[in-house]
Amino acid sequence: MADIPTVLLPNGISVPALGLGTWNMGEHASAAPIEVESLKRGLDLGMTLLDTAEMYAEGGAEEIAGEAIAGRRDEVFLVSKVYPWNASHQGVIDACDRSLERLTTDHLDLYLLHWRGEHPLEETVAGFEELRRAGKIGAWGVSNFDLDDMQELLELPDGRNCAANQVLYNLSRRGIEYDLLPWCQERGIPIMAYSPIEQGRILRNPELIRIAKAYQATPAQVALAFLLERDGVIAIPKSANPQRVEENAQSVELDLSDEDLDSLDDAFPPPQRKHPLEMI
Numbered sequence: 001m002a003d004i005p006t007v008l009l010p011n012g013i014s015v016p017a018l019g020l021g022t023w024n025m026g027e028h029a030s031a032a033p034i035e036v037e038s039l040k041r042g043l044d045l046g047m048t049l050l051d052t053a054e055m056y057a058e059g060g061a062e063e064i065a066g067e068a069i070a071g072r073r074d075e076v077f078l079v080s081k082v083y084p085w086n087a088s089h090q091g092v093i094d095a096c097d098r099s100l101e102r103l104t105t106d107h108l109d110l111y112l113l114h115w116r117g118e119h120p121l122e123e124t125v126a127g128f129e130e131l132r133r134a135g136k137i138g139a140w141g142v143s144n145f146d147l148d149d150m151q152e153l154l155e156l157p158d159g160r161n162c163a164a165n166q167v168l169y170n171l172s173r174r175g176i177e178y179d180l181l182p183w184c185q186e187r188g189i190p191i192m193a194y195s196p197i198e199q200g201r202i203l204r205n206p207e208l209i210r211i212a213k214a215y216q217a218t219p220a221q222v223a224l225a226f227l228l229e230r231d232g233v234i235a236i237p238k239s240a241n242p243q244r245v246e247e248n249a250q251s252v253e254l255d256l257s258d259e260d261l262d263s264l265d266d267a268f269p270p271p272q273r274k275h276p277l278e279m280i
């Protein structure tokens, strides 16, 4: 299989542009073995960026992730997220400690504010910076921040240390291409594209199916290849099915032609004006 392309973070660390999501994992004990196996398969295939959150199954997904990375922590770029209501200065520190315990590790590589809440951003950033100095996180970032939120963040003391913004981005949700994506690209802040296959909903699109057939590929692979075409974009598909994880990993081998990219633009038009950032 072709090597997975990489994206450079502002702190100089290079991460795979294709990682692993974990939302909905850890909900049912009976599914745990296949979830762990799926994540391990992804790690074996080089999808070594693993995205989780304290929210997912209220810590259950972090426990699954912890099992999957056991014995191979150094191979993994581990990302977790803090609930907005835990994002006071001390709250961030306490939430991080709980996440580390569930993940059975001593550090996260990237810690994100899951979405913006009531706590002033200055406080959250101060907590993140304290965690960074203590070596408990390698870098911090945000999630679900639109352009105005990002502009406000970068004006704050240490705000420029923001290492990523994780947002909804896929063929059917292209609003960020109008402003947020180019703004982040200019500043070298990667976008982590969540729900990169729109939780499966776009896979029945006839044009996507037509293009996929022409490459002897699947619609999911074309949807992921579309994202991998973009500079500074990291896609984090979730699958609890090892065969689908393999299928998703193989999307890096697809090289979409200009003609097919134009056809995708016709089927999923890029934005012509500002669209407020959508959330799932």
Ligand code: NDP
Pocket: 020, 021, 022, 023, 024, 051, 052, 114, 143, 144, 166, 167, 193, 194, 195, 196, 197, 198, 199, 200, 203, 220, 221, 236, 237, 238, 239, 240, 241, 244, 245, 247, 248, 280
């Ligand atoms: P995805 O777009 O990754 O889709 C996941 C769904 O698609 C699952 O039902 C999965 O089923 C199915 N699927 C995966 N691969 C394939 C395939 N090749 N063919 C057909 N179906 C497939 O949605 P998510 O919302 O899970 O987003 C990905 C990750 O992004 C999350 O898991 C989470 O880590 C993160 N996220 C972050 C958010 C935030 O606010 N920051 C919000 C939402 C997600 P199955 O498992 O059975 O294969």
